[in-house]
Amino acid sequence: MNQLHSTSPAAPDQLSLPPNAAQFHTLNNGLEVILLEDHAHPLASVQFWVKAGSLHEEKWTGAGLAHLVEHMFFKGTTTRTASQISQEIQARGGYVNAYTTFERTVYWIEGVAEQVDGYLGILSDMARNSNFDAGELVKEQEVIRREFAMDNDDPQSALQHLLQQTAFREHPLRHPIIGHLEVFNQVGREDVVHFVNRHYVPNNCFLVITGAIDSATIMESVEKHYGTWQRRPYEPVMMPDEPDQVATRQAKREFATDIARLSLGWQVPGDSHPDKPALDVLGFILGSGRSSRLNLLLREELGIAHWVGAGAWSALDRGLFAVEAECDPEDLAQVEEAISKIIQTAREEGCKPDELDKAVRTTLSHQLRTRSTTRGMASSLAHSWMSVGNLNHDRAYLERISTLTVADIVQVARKYLVPETLSRVSIHPTGTLEKTTGIATTHTREEIQSFTLSNGLTLLVGENPRLPLVSVRTQFLSGVPSETSETGGVTQITAQLLAKGAGKRSAEQIGALLEDRGGSLQSSADVHRLFVGSDVMKGDEELAMGLIADLLTVPTFPVKSLATLKKRQIASIREEMEDPLTVALRRARKEIFAGLSYERTAMGTIESVQALDVDACKTHFQQTVQGKNGVISVFGDVKAEEVREQVARLFSPIPPGTSHRDQYAPLTPTAEPSRHELTLDKEQGVLVVGFPTVGLEHDLAPVLHLIDEACSDMGSRLFNRIREEMGLAYYVGTQAFHALGAGAFYFYVGTDPAKLDLVETELLKEVADLAANGLQPDEMERAKTTWKSSYLRGQQGNGALADAFGWQQLNGRGYQHQLIQPEIISSITPEQVKAAAAIFFSTKPFVVRVKP
Template sequence: MFPDTTATIHTLDNGLKVILNPDSSAPVISTQVWVETGSIHEGQWLGAGISHLLEHMVFKGTESFSGEELSQVVQAAGGQWNAYTTFDRTVYYIDGPKESAETFLKAVTEMVFKPSFPENEFEKEKDVIRREIDMGLDDPDSRASRQLFATALANDGRAQPVIGHLELFNQITHADMVQYHQERYTTENAFLSISGDFEVNALLKVINDLVGSIPRSFTHHPVVSEEPPQLGRRIERSTFAVPASKLTLAWQAPSLSHPDAAPLELLSTILGGGRSSRLYQNLREEKGLCLHIASWAWLTKHATGLFSISAEVPHDQRETLKSAIHQEIQDLCHDSLEAELAKAKRMCLVSQFKTLTTASGRASDLASNWHEARNLNYTKDFISSVDAVTEADIRRVCQTYLLNTSRLTETSLDPLDSTETQSAESSQNSSKEIVSHTLSNGLQLHLCADPRLPMVSIQAAIRAGLTSETPENAGLSTLLSSLLTKGTDSRSGAEIATQLESIGATLGASSGNNTSALAASCLNQDLDTVLEIFADCFANPAFHQENISFEKKTQSTALLEQDEDPVSNAFKTVRNSLFCGEGYGINRLGTTQSLEAIDRLTLSAHHSLYYTAENTQIAIFGDIDPVETIKLAEKYLSQIKRGKPLTPPSQSCASAPEKINITLDKQQAVLAIAYPGASIHADDIHALDLIHAWCSDMAGPLFTKIREEMGLAYYCSATQFHGHDTGMFAFYLGTSPEQLALAQDALTQTISEIAQNGMDQITLDSVKNSWLASQALSNQSNAAMARLCAIDTVLGFSPLHHRQSGEKIKAVTLEQIKNAAAKYFGSQPAVTVTVQP
């Protein structure tokens, strides 16, 4: 069922390999360069993070471009670009319109093979990374991940953090970096992976012209240590500012080439891959022992991998949960697994299908196949191996790996007030027709057929969200969303999860500023089953008291974690002040007091009022027959009661400037400056969207001035949302406490310059290209397009509204940009929030 790849691989005379995957389904292209070097290859600099530093520095300029010119050229061509470094690779990518392929390739190949490494940027960029190191040390998930790898792979290069240890990082010199680049960034240690709308021979000529003259050179391959077989159980505990323990149990596992790789992957899904899995249902839902639990198999080309079970658990239940996990593992070895195995295989297949929906996903999948297995068809081969796995295989690998306590590593990040002492024990949709139809109950349905892949996305948007709440019931929409799939009048939450995951389908709910949502995806052959469950969850949630209590506890824990995060604190405070604690000023997680006050009656009343046919719009996009889908929708969705469309209350904003200072015991400082934003119906909304795109881009005025030129911040960007009658536009940055005052002055000055001057014509054209390219990339996904259609229509726009945005963006003038900047940032009161130690 999984298709053979049509990609081809070509080798240039200098040894550089190029993977090409032409696909004309959308007018976009993804250009990626994978350098097979990461933190484990750093040799004499192991643990210093030199690979990650090098990744940052190539953005500072190349043979043909300065750093500023590089970002401007990519943005003007509509490129969406970034890079990342892992243990064993560094990847650079630019996605955007197909017409810009040559521009993207010139930029990304020069960054990799011909960087200029300006010395005047070196120390400034090191300062930026120092702030990033601090941020990682502040983040509990990052700390828990470091703890696991340093313990389970203690003798392996992967025990060291990719970003490096600060004291080692500080010792790296500019000459070290240049030497490392020469030794590792060679034509035989890198390859290109390109997917999208292009002609193979023409693109090959472009690539050869750009990089064919780069000489083949020696590649220095440092000795990479591999973790030896574990000879005894390892335990590592530490404390951190977390409300609940982050527990991980991990066992050594083999590489991807081992025959047990496919059974282990399926075992991880059966044990803890989704809400219908054994661990989630038995330990979270039934016994309430943890707030979250999941399992995963991390298997790569390296000899030693990990099979892990991670959980978030109240500290006083940690040991009980551990015992229960071990019991579940023992039980699995003796139980019938026929249905669970079939479900896991389907989930694996659907997950792989989803990677093929975008050019970026296809390029990444092919590159990963080559990197891990030197086999472009490895994904299909692995799916075939998965399909051949039997129940006996699952039991065998469970007994071989998970019942072997000598392979077990246990780590936990525990709350600061836990009584234990720290210890360590080591041993293209845009051209498709949208059909709209009104069901008998008044529900508006919008359908779009797209047969590219045998998948369907269902998206419901409900006119609710924060504007449907009050300070007294804050967090209600989020809580209700978490309960929609936890049981109906005829199904338990476990039955819902099992039915869906048995066929590889998904169903989830969420809540935002203006709307709440219920979304599902499935293979087209399962639409009847999934739509029936979707309708049941939407119309008939049971709101069982035990589920209410548990989800309130989970939401309360998330609230406590939010309080420990500097950025979340800043924006929670900004919004509360800007909107006077009402509507958009309400924290979506609520407060401790408001959550305590919400009961079953409150939830039922809110559901009855808002989750109605007249207050909802549903979009179904994908491989469907619209006529047959309308029949199915009438059969299942007509049970939703009619109700009436609800008008949100008006939203007022602060009438005077306000400055708020918050202290939080972290190593970083955060600054946010927020202004009242635009209504969704405002005439200048598209001009404001372009200003937002400019200010949040790497080529924009915030990033280039405050981060690049002045070196005052690790990140510096903008964010906005549009509301029913107002919204929010905010500027923010993260910096060191010592530089906060300077950074604040710089950000305030930059905002003032934007308000006074807007932007010039060259910049406007460039930002438009970038915005339009981003839209083209988004148009690849049926789920994204269905979501936009559902939200637009529930807010009063036409089903084609999201498709018309591009033309409106193209029509924005310089005068409109200047007027919008002056209107929103020039005279309106701002709320300024700082968070610092």
């Protein structure tokens, strides 16, 4: 690989990707198999890729047939029922899911490595023996109709679909993957079976298996389960020619939203085209990260956009380069004008050499982080193979980017970002188009070491030399319990304001410092914490810690940035008000915790955020960022003693202060159960049934977590009864909310509004049965196994570890609690579950329903 800058202390030629030891095999029937052994974690990912997606539906293009087939694969085979599929996977510690894109359908199981043979057998059974029961098909089509309703309620989906149908006239990329409801309603069982027989053949599929496996043993399993699958003739689907675009296209539509959304799209070539790396770099420079050109101008300098981004997405043969923005309706014209100026500058100047360097570093950093999980490694290998037929595509792609020049960036900007090939689409709040325009609407982890610094700050260090990556997390107790109804949302605003200026650095300099070296900075908050963190490559950890220390010791709290952040947070609050499930859960929480701190959310309210000023943020910061009230975690390729010296030196200015743990004393909700009917301009109906429970420190919290696990899986009693047997819902599940000192448990269903009464009756029957009888032994075992697998997946990656262990230390249970959680869950008995269910679910519930 070419060296970009010889003076760079961590140039890509010094920090390269670990060797790719993937193996490739082809069975006699044409099925391709990719294997990668990685024994860092006792986990494995098994992925079955079918080279067929929504682009391959031929006469049924626009029906969502590929997506329907994906759903039907979980509905039973000649040897297993639908519930047996999900329960067998769960019993083996696996998590199963699937997705459909324009060009592929992927079924994957992630779980413990010793169960790979079982995972392969189940996926093989689904691929070869699915029976596509006519009755199940009718029920699943009704489920997907609820998904159509969800899609129709999402303004971002509406914008994306509008861009696709505007930019493409003949190519099937103009249709959404889910399809069009009118065409979907005409699909029958014979069409599903024909699609499967046409595309689901071994010579049009491949397997990817990564993790703690033995390749020889796994190949024996693959041969056993897939070797007798018969090769069949396969004629690839030919894509229609897309006419050349010779003039700008435009489309606008109204939507039930308070936020305007804009998308500018240009047709570009596919993944394997030589121009794709330069287009990706151009998208990165324009719209990726705090220091991107769009973000700096539209969000930081002008404060007119709530969100802005850019990038190229492609199918194999073609795609779009898109610039998107969200803003208040009155700012849309100014946003579009500012974007146009930035595009024109890119056409004239391209990029700077340091921006190219940053793109290479960030790409390398992303590739390294992808390799930190078994699923990430499998997906990366599979995507490389699917796109270009080269398992080393990540290396080759990085090499191509590293050889780009400024002239290359100018060349693709001038070639593709031209008015003749522009498609401009926008989404506007209902009623505004007529008023304003008159236009009609259309591994093995090392032992963690703990230190207490002189100012009371706790330091946790986890040495993990597996990959040259380092994650830093600083956390301070804060959030909802430290706020009032007048200052709600101040923790979120304060955390974000820290990154807008510190010492002599501006927001732009702060954003660029780590991003230019392939790293990232996070500064945010949640219900309990204010946290600042970073993820960097080895050699940049002291730079990252120094930046974080500046943010926490010499913040400048710029007034101009505060106004922009408040505007953005208010926009996020309004967006939450557009999602029916979020609206229902928020209302249930407000009623359950009426009069208590947890009736509020970390976002605050529009009124409380509008009232915040710099003095309120400074006061909150001073009360929060205190040594005895915080934890810093450093995990990755580091040495503990070196980190200890660095942290002690850099973070010593933080005053000792006091711990805020006394603010989180157990709370006792006193509100009486109630019912509430809400209306939204949406198509869905949502039901939430809630109960007050206990805080995360309570002995019964793990029991409730296990109940949540048992009731949220695709094999759960709720899923099987309400979604599968009765076909009443698109989604159904539970949510265990455990805060410090208080908690709640929610049962929720998304359904046809006309069926809300029936859904409520059936859901309450299931809750009553749970309260009376607890969980069955098989449910208990599946839930424990699934919980353990999920816990192990959560231990992958330095950032996840630094966050999890730091949080356990911060909340008072000690970082060791993260290690003993599996033992706690494993020891839970059926009697404990039955007793807890009787305590919490036998009372009258809080009920919230949302209708159109």
